[in-house]
Amino acid sequence: MLDETIKTMAYRALNDQGPDFKYSLSVDCVIFGYDEGILKVLLIESDQPEYYGKWSLLGDVLHKHEDLNQASYRVLRERTGVSNMYLEQVKTFSEVNRHPAGRVVSTAYLALVNVKDYKLKSVDNALHWHPVSEIDAMAFDHKLILDTCLNALRKKIQQEPIIFNLLDKKFSLRKLQQVFEEVLAIEFDRRNFRKKLFATGMLVDENEMESDVHHRPGKLYSFNLQAYERFKHKSFVGLHF
Amino acid sequence: MLDETIKTMAYRALNDQGPDFKYSLSVDCVIFGYDEGILKVLLIESDQPEYYGKWSLLGDVLHKHEDLNQASYRVLRERTGVSNMYLEQVKTFSEVNRHPAGRVVSTAYLALVNVKDYKLKSVDNALHWHPVSEIDAMAFDHKLILDTCLNALRKKIQQEPIIFNLLDKKFSLRKLQQVFEEVLAIEFDRRNFRKKLFATGMLVDENEMESDVHHRPGKLYSFNLQAYERFKHKSFVGLHF
């Protein structure tokens, strides 16, 4: 009796959504890499008829026994062979008509990989690195997702030292500065840049030099997370409008 | 309360539909208000047997013809009568076992409301404002969601002028400073705070004074978004580790 009532209410609640209201949950990964001085993103050609020939982000539907983080790790592992890259949830896109095949809600992830790692393991030539600045149209709402993640990346690299994920373990200060300049589309004064970075204490002198370079070689450094944590601990609260 | 039951039944019904992998998508709203000098959050008592008597965020499942933004606006409108409040997507929580009734993926929204608006329209006394600092256990993973949104709030108010959403249209500088201090749990020097805020040009002198106050009344100001946009346009890129 009461059971019936509750059941009815439950169905009414369901009907509210529509009895045939089905949706899928997926992840889409915006995988950034820094290659030959250019910020690039890893894309695949869409196989959806509506978007034939357009470029699409790497993604997949959520599986039963995984959460969204695990799903995006899985996508990256399966598609690039790379594990343990930097990965961060950015935003969930849920516009009603964003996907032609039905109601698909998709959570966007931003990933940073070292293009060299990827090159070693890739065999799938349906994937291509695209210069971010040259991308115009994409499949679905993926251009919007890309732009959202690019903005998130620009904001984040100014506040936290994540950009090292785009570089080799050992890098020259010039490379480091170039990545910042490429991603942010601004230029830094070399001397001030060095001062700033050294002041954080997060760079470790590896006592090695560049070797493959056609001019005076620079020193190589690596990034030390603990040193950064100690540094930033003098935490910094205030109004930065 | 009954609402909560229906929601639960709806989740269960979805999960009981055959062997296929079914899940629900929902929104959970972390609604912040500033009341009597205290940062508070609007909560409802959970009637989930697993969480009986625990406090829960306001949320609902996603409906067929709406996206997540619209769903969270709907929840706020239905539950508080307030429209047009500040609302921002924060993060999607998808842990496999986060909900006892089945697989529920939930997108968290941060909302800022003026408690006075809410007081005028509320009739639902299952809802209560809770001081954020006094909340320990909550239903589901809602404590985690709350903490995540609180951190997002703290970060965001330091970078963008959204805190005005917690105050009346006209406010004294003291009130404004107190909200900042309460949310960030730090103190500002009064003179420097004024200088900083006036320098942004986003405060409009309303040529009115406080009236209900037991000491020398302060001037009232309002927030001017356009002025802020003009101000921040001298945009600010750099490394702020």
Next chain:
DNA sequence: ACAAAAGTGTTGCTGGTACACCCATGT
């Protein structure tokens, strides 16, 4: 020798922080 980039200090300016006194209002 030349080209290319590495490496290095100083100065001025700007913005942040620290700090104290008088004023207006209510009780």
Next chain:
DNA sequence: ACATGGGTGTACCAGCAACACTTTTGT
């Protein structure tokens, strides 16, 4: 008169921006 907070200015310090020359390596 007293208590409470409103309103104001200055001096110091730190961090940022601007700026040029010498050094090392490869060709």
